[in-house]
Amino acid sequence: MKKFTSVLLAVAMVATMLVGCGAKTEAPAATENAAVEAADGSVFKIGGSGPITGGAAVYGLAVQRGAQIAVEEINAAGGINGYQIDYNFADDEHDAEKAVNGYNTLKDWGMQMFMGTTTSGPCVAVVEKTNEDNMYQITPSGSAVECIKYPNAFRVCFSDPGQGGKSAQYIGENKIASKVAVIYDSSDVYSTGIYQSFKADAANYGVELVAEEAFTADNKTDFTIQLQKAKDAGAELVFLPIYYSEAALILSQANNMGFAPMFFGCDGLDGILSVEDFDTTLAEGVMLLTPFAADAEDEATQSFVSAYQDAFGEIPIQFAADAYDAIYIMKAALENADATPEMSASELCEVMKAAMLEITVDGLTGAGMTWTEDGEVNKEPKAVKIVDGAYTAM
Amino acid sequence: MSSFFSYLINGISLGSIYAIIALGYTMVYGIAKMLNFAHGDVIMVGSYMTFLMASSLGLPPVLAVLIAVVICTTLGITIEKIAYKPLRKAPSLAVLITAIGVSYFLQNAALLIFGANTKMFKSVINLPAIKLANGSINISGETQVTIVACVVIMLALTTFIKKTKAGQAMLAVSEDKGAAELMGVNVNGTISLTFAIGSALAAVAGVLLCSAYPTLTPYTGSMPGIKAFVAAVFGGIGSIPGAFLGGILLGIIENMSKAYISSQLSDAIVFSVLIIVLLVKPTGILGKKIKEKV
Numbered sequence: 001m002k003k004f005t006s007v008l009l010a011v012a013m014v015a016t017m018l019v020g021c022g023a024k025t026e027a028p029a030a031t032e033n034a035a036v037e038a039a040d041g042s043v044f045k046i047g048g049s050g051p052i053t054g055g056a057a058v059y060g061l062a063v064q065r066g067a068q069i070a071v072e073e074i075n076a077a078g079g080i081n082g083y084q085i086d087y088n089f090a091d092d093e094h095d096a097e098k099a100v101n102g103y104n105t106l107k108d109w110g111m112q113m114f115m116g117t118t119t120s121g122p123c124v125a126v127v128e129k130t131n132e133d134n135m136y137q138i139t140p141s142g143s144a145v146e147c148i149k150y151p152n153a154f155r156v157c158f159s160d161p162g163q164g165g166k167s168a169q170y171i172g173e174n175k176i177a178s179k180v181a182v183i184y185d186s187s188d189v190y191s192t193g194i195y196q197s198f199k200a201d202a203a204n205y206g207v208e209l210v211a212e213e214a215f216t217a218d219n220k221t222d223f224t225i226q227l228q229k230a231k232d233a234g235a236e237l238v239f240l241p242i243y244y245s246e247a248a249l250i251l252s253q254a255n256n257m258g259f260a261p262m263f264f265g266c267d268g269l270d271g272i273l274s275v276e277d278f279d280t281t282l283a284e285g286v287m288l289l290t291p292f293a294a295d296a297e298d299e300a301t302q303s304f305v306s307a308y309q310d311a312f313g314e315i316p317i318q319f320a321a322d323a324y325d326a327i328y329i330m331k332a333a334l335e336n337a338d339a340t341p342e343m344s345a346s347e348l349c350e351v352m353k354a355a356m357l358e359i360t361v362d363g364l365t366g367a368g369m370t371w372t373e374d375g376e377v378n379k380e381p382k383a384v385k386i387v388d389g390a391y392t393a394m
Numbered sequence: 395m396s397s398f399f400s401y402l403i404n405g406i407s408l409g410s411i412y413a414i415i416a417l418g419y420t421m422v423y424g425i426a427k428m429l430n431f432a433h434g435d436v437i438m439v440g441s442y443m444t445f446l447m448a449s450s451l452g453l454p455p456v457l458a459v460l461i462a463v464v465i466c467t468t469l470g471i472t473i474e475k476i477a478y479k480p481l482r483k484a485p486s487l488a489v490l491i492t493a494i495g496v497s498y499f500l501q502n503a504a505l506l507i508f509g510a511n512t513k514m515f516k517s518v519i520n521l522p523a524i525k526l527a528n529g530s531i532n533i534s535g536e537t538q539v540t541i542v543a544c545v546v547i548m549l550a551l552t553t554f555i556k557k558t559k560a561g562q563a564m565l566a567v568s569e570d571k572g573a574a575e576l577m578g579v580n581v582n583g584t585i586s587l588t589f590a591i592g593s594a595l596a597a598v599a600g601v602l603l604c605s606a607y608p609t610l611t612p613y614t615g616s617m618p619g620i621k622a623f624v625a626a627v628f629g630g631i632g633s634i635p636g637a638f639l640g641g642i643l644l645g646i647i648e649n650m651s652k653a654y655i656s657s658q659l660s661d662a663i664v665f666s667v668l669i670i671v672l673l674v675k676p677t678g679i680l681g682k683k684i685k686e687k688v
Contacts, residue, residue, distance in 0.1 A: 055512050055611070186658045214658040218617055221607035224404045225652040232397045245512050249609055256523070257400075257532045277449065277514035 042341040043086040044079075046071070046330065047106035048323070049126070050118025051094040055245050058271035059319045063118045063140050064089045066320030069307050070327035080331045083341050092117055096125035103129055111135075112345045113352070115326050118319065120144035120160070120190040127153050136349040138329060140322035141267065144189045148375035152349050154356055155375060156322045156329065156365060157291070160193030163266045164241065165201040166381040167194070167289050172205025176287070177237035177262060181211035181230035183223065183250060185242050194241035194266055210235050215246070223250045227259055237262040244272040251282040262287065270317045273389060280389045291365040292321040293384045293393040301364055315390070318365070325363035332359045396530035401653045402646065407537040407606065409645020410544035414599040415622030416629070416637035417551060418592035424568045424632035425588045428486060431493040432473060433596055434619015435500035440466045440597030441604040441614060442508055445515055455518035463597040470593025471586050479582070497616070504612035512611050515604040536606040543602060547595065548638045555634070560587060568632065621648075624668045630681025639679060 048067050050060030071087040074080060088109055090102030099122030103114070114130055114137045117123040123142030130137040131150035138154045139147050143163060148155050158166065171177060182198065185191035195212075202209050210233035213226035227250065230238055238254075238261050240247050247269050254260070263286045270290055272283050294305050294315045304324060308316040330352075336359050337351035356371045363369055366379030384391040415437060422430045440462045447458035477496050481489045521535030555561035563584045566574040575581050603618060604610050621644060629640025644664060651663040671678065 053509060053511065057511055214656075216658060216661065219661055221609060222404070222408060222649075225401060225649055226657055228397050228400050228404075229653065229657075245609065248514065249607065252608060256534050256536075258523075258525075275514055276511070277516060 043084045044334070044341050045086045045088070045110050045112045046327070047103075047109065047111035047114050047116070048087070048089040049092050049099055049102050049106070049114070049116035049122070050089070052089070052091040054093040054095075056094040056119055056243060058244065058274050058317070059118045059141065060091065060094070062271070062317050062319035063116075063323040065308065065312050066140075066316060066323035067115055067327050069304065069311065069320075070324045073307075074327065074331055080334045081338065081340065085327075090116075092119075092122045094119045094122060096122045098122070099126050100129060107133070107135075112341065112343075112348055113330055114138075115140065115323065115330070117142055118323075120147055120193075121188070123147040124189065134346040134349045136330075136345070136352045138326050140326040141319050143267070144193055146189070151353060151373070151375075153375050154329075154371055155377060156326050156363075156369075157267060157318075157377070158379075158381065159376060160190060161197035162376070163289060164194040164197030164199075167239065167241075167264065167266060168198050168201040168205050168207055170289060170381065170383055171237065171239075171264060172202070172207045176264070178206060178208055179210045179233070179235050180207050180237045180239050181213065181233060181235035181261075182209060182239045182241070183213045183215070183226045183230070184240075185216065185220070185246065186214035187216040187218075188242075190268065191242050198239060198241065220246050221249065223253050224257060226250075227254050227257060230261070231257075231259045235261055237264055240265040240269060243268040244270070244275060247272055248275050248278050248282075251286070252279070255282055264288070266290075267318055270319065273386065273391075274314065274317070280386075283386050284389075286386045287383055287394065288386075288391075289381055289383050290318040290391075291379060291382055292318040293382065293391050295390065295392060300362075304364055321364040325361070325365050325369075328363060329356075329359070329361050329369075332361050397653075399526075399531050401649050403531070403533055403537060405646035405649035406642060407540045407645070408649060409625075409642035410540045411599055411603050411606070411618065411641075412622045412625045412644050413544050413638045413641025414547055414595055414602070415618060416626040416641045417547065417634060418595045418599075419623050419626040420629075420631055420634060420637040421551075421564075421588050422592050423626070425564055426478070426585050428478065428489045429493060429623070430478075430589075430592070431490070431619070431623075432496035432500060433592065434615035434617075434622070435497050435504075436466055436470060436473075436593050436596040436615070437600035437603065437619065438504060438610075438612060438615035439469060439500060440600035441515065441610050442504060443597070444518065444601050444604070445513055445610055448518060449513075449516060455520075459518060459598070459601050462601065463594045466593045466597035466600075467590045470589040470596070474586060474589040479585075501612050501616070508612065512609050515608040515610045517605040517608060518601060519605050534606075536602070540602045540606060543598065544638070544641075547598070548634065551591075551634055560584070564588060621664065624665065627678055628668055628671055630678030633678070633680045633682070636678055636680035643679075 050063045051057050052060045071085050075084050090106055092099035092102050099117050103126050114135050117126050118141050120142045123139050124144055124146045131152055137152055140156045143157050143160045145159055182195055184195040211230045213229055265288045267290050269288045273280050333352045333355040336355035339348055339351055361369045369377050369379050371377055383394045385394050418433050443462035443465050444458045447453045447461050448455055473496055477492050519535045519539045524533040563579045566579050567581055567584045571581055625640035625644040626637045629636030647667055648660050648664050652660040
């Protein structure tokens, strides 16, 4: 009888694991967007990647959905050079290994261009693969320098040093604060990158760093010490170049200890208002550097926001706009190069690389965006502030 | 100076949570002579249960915590019956590996059921913060409850073991399982009771942990679990006052090294302290040296 019970349990355990795996491999297929094929049956196959589950899921979902809206618009308007787009998205759970697996799955599906990955860590791993394969890659939001270190890779957002420097510039030039404390994740390439460039540029803009505190991935629940040190150092503003999950904790712990400085973050804080059960009044007044504000009044932003709300029932964050732009940037490059789906991924990559230097794109995240050979984008930074639970342009 | 006291109080609060978890580790080790690595994950289960009861079903916090304690106790006894009891005569390495297996099983089951998304845990503690020294020291309600709960649990456990028959049976089993059985002690029952108490403590620790640091993921329990294991070894594994002392000291060391040395290196420092203590005093601070009979 005992043997029987243990065998039964072992079977149950294996079964649970199999169910787990099954659910994961099904995910990309489920998000597949069945395109209407062109007369000769050929379509452009664009693959995307980002965390749809896990701690950074808010970003991956935004990227997946923002790109989906762009794809649907383009397909409805007749496609690129007369060819429809087929779009597929892989879940990487903000994990480098899973991102590479997802990339391989997308290649098996026939992907010709890669829009990804959403977060920096996985992107640094995947760019090695896309470079080997000579696959065109554009990351909507992977901001680490190494994300686009090869000539086949481009990005829509600012780089980490770009963000850190621009944040220091913004805080200094607008006289927001002069005594600033930084709390960053020393185990994360995104966070460390912004921190280093912020530190390097702060003095140039009259910003004094009074406390520089770190935490690591294994020790990211208790921030009271870091906050206490910032408080003791007399910081007027705490700069948070981190992701929103930890930022939500920092805001609530600062509130508990009665510390109320200004908070300023980068695009990683985008999404803090969507954290389940988070008391959004804590985020009131938080400023973040982001090129997209959903309440902007131009027509392109308005129509994107309403399409996104109709389809997914929430207001899009910057990542969704980045991904939306990424698809339109691909379209512009493909049209500039007069490309067709018959070309191989590697041929497409070659022509698009040349086209990227020639095109100018007016997107949601910036007007007149142009690219340099190193893959970086030229555009102006904007900051938003959280007022009454919504992002408001500053 | 006021920030020193803040660091100290936060350290004691964090240490109290480690201590409550460490009590579970140390009791199970003392009596069943095994390291229950799944202990940290029982904490996570306890937190999820409280979260479900309080946030989703809207039950009052006290009731939610009680239900979580009952579920974790049942879970602890079940794990013991299914995964550890059949291995009672097996080499200790086999039981250790099984415990690691159970730990991964619980984490992945939680991942499957609750998903990997971080949940914001609403604190179940509703006490006003105490402000000292003109408001420069702020002791939150969570900190107060955690420290009090830890002391109460420690005292209750010590009394239970010294004064009750079941407690005496535990002592007997921990000293010599064979002899205790010959004297008419129900060894299996005693071990089950130990797991039940340990898991109930894990549920309490989970609620306190998530109330103080309000995020909840399937991996919430693993790092505190390992730290608490360090605390148990640090204080002398098998000793209840040792686990208490080890937990509190570990919390203080962790926070002080964050505050005065480096916020990055605090984990490295915590584990270095463990290595040094074990080199100097291999049985831990309050551990007893037991001579093996040849």
